[in-house]
Amino acid sequence: QVQLQESGPGLVTPSETLSLICTVSGGSITNYYWSWVRQPPGKGLEWIGYIYHSGRPDYNPSLKSRVTMSVDTSKSQFSLNLSSVTAADTAVYYCATYRFGKKVFDPWGQGTLVTVSS
Amino acid sequence: QSALTQPASVSGSPGQSITLSCTGTSSDIGGYNFVSWYQQYPGKVPKLIIFDVTSRVSGVSNRFSASKSGNTASLTISGLQSEDEADYYCCSYTSTSTLVLFGGGTKLTVL
Numbered sequence: 001q002v003q004l005q006e007s008g009p010g011l012v013t014p015s016e017t018l019s020l021i022c023t024v025s026g027g028s029i030t031n032y033y034w035s036w037v038r039q040p041p042g043k044g045l046e047w048i049g050y051i052y053h054s055g056r057p058d059y060n061p062s063l064k065s066r067v068t069m070s071v072d073t074s075k076s077q078f079s080l081n082l083s084s085v086t087a088a089d090t091a092v093y094y095c096a097t098y099r100f101g102k103k104v105f106d107p108w109g110q111g112t113l114v115t116v117s118s
Numbered sequence: 119q120s121a122l123t124q125p126a127s128v129s130g131s132p133g134q135s136i137t138l139s140c141t142g143t144s145s146d147i148g149g150y151n152f153v154s155w156y157q158q159y160p161g162k163v164p165k166l167i168i169f170d171v172t173s174r175v176s177g178v179s180n181r182f183s184a185s186k187s188g189n190t191a192s193l194t195i196s197g198l199q200s201e202d203e204a205d206y207y208c209c210s211y212t213s214t215s216t217l218v219l220f221g222g223g224t225k226l227t228v229l
Contacts, residue, residue, distance in 0.1 A: 037164075037220075044121065045156070045164065045207055047218040061215050094163065103152035103211040103218070106166040106175075 002027035004095050004109035012089075012116050018082040022095030022109055029053055029071060033098040034078045035105060036069065038091040046091075050098045051078060085116045122147065122208050122221035129227040135196040138224045140208030141189060146219055148189035152211035155184060155193050158223075159204045168193065195226075203228045 008020035022034065035050035051057035051069045059067045068081040082089060092113050096105040123141040130136040140147065140155075147153055155168035167175055168184045171191065181196045191210070195202055208221040 044223040045209075045220040047220060050218075058217055060218070102154075102169050104154045104166055104169045104209070105156075105164070108163045108165075111163060 002032070002097055002107055004097065004107065006093060006095050006109045006112040008112060008114070010113060010115060012085055012114060013118055014086055014116055015084055018080070018085050018089060018093075018114055018116070020080045020093055020095075020112065020114070021077050022079070024076045024078070029073055029076045029078065033100045034069075034071065035096045035098040036080045037094045037096055037105060037108075038089075039094070039111075040088075040091040043091075048080065048082075048093075050100075052100075087116050090114065090116045122210060122219050124206075124208060124221035124224045126222070127225045127227065129229055130195075130198045131229045132198055132200065134198045135194060136198060136226070138193045138195075138206050138208075138226070140191040140193070140210075140221045142191075142210055142212075142219065143189055145214050146189075146210040146212035147186060147191050149213060150211050151186070153184070153186060153191040154209045155191075156207045156209065157204050158207065164207065198228055200228050202226060 003026045012018045030053045033050045036048040049059035053071045057069045066083045071078045092111040094111045096108040151171045153171045156164040158164040167178045171186045184193045207223045
């Protein structure tokens with residue numbers, strides 16, 4: 001069973017870049033699409049983007065200008081960079097397996113809270 | 119593109135049946151059978167419970183059922199139990215550049 005674990009700073013300064021890594025275990029990173037979803041405190045889920053190890057990533061148009069995702073197959077990791085962050089980017093960030101054929105997110109990582117504050 | 123529309127809250131008594139709605143457009147719910155539902159307890163990770171509009175994930179109680187009519191998807195929970203109290207999110211593929219849409223979520227309270 002695929003398992004995912006997010007890692008990265010819990011505090012980011014406004015205008016800086018938020019960087020997170022998701023480590024995949026229990027399955028090959030080349031077999032699936034990988035995604036990031038975030039959830040601001042007390043609010044709903046927002047899809048950020050997904051990526052395949054050998055393809056062009058797709059991003060939520062609302063974040064596209066600030067988002068970069070990549071896959072490192074040698075480390076079985078994929079990453080998220082979100083630039084020019086503001087307080088509105090404060091959220092729990094989840095990495096998840098995106099089952100492309102079914103268009104579902106399963107399983108998910110435990111999530112990591114990232115706070116944007118000076 | 120805006121998120122799918124879900125009622126902010128729904129409540130029911132133990133043993134009752136309740137239905138949560140999720141409204142989209144012909145570009146998402148109405149046009150494709152890629153509607154899924156997620157259950158999330160406070161402070162916990164979202165859990166996939168329904169995919170392909172009506173298919174229940176293995177291990178999910180058969181008290182959970184789902185359907186779609188036009189641009190609206192529905193999740194029905196029968197024989198409501200206290201353990202069903204959670205937030206529920208619908209999700210759909212969309213043919214627009216947004217690709218993936220979540221609903222705003224419905225908080226289910228079991229009275």
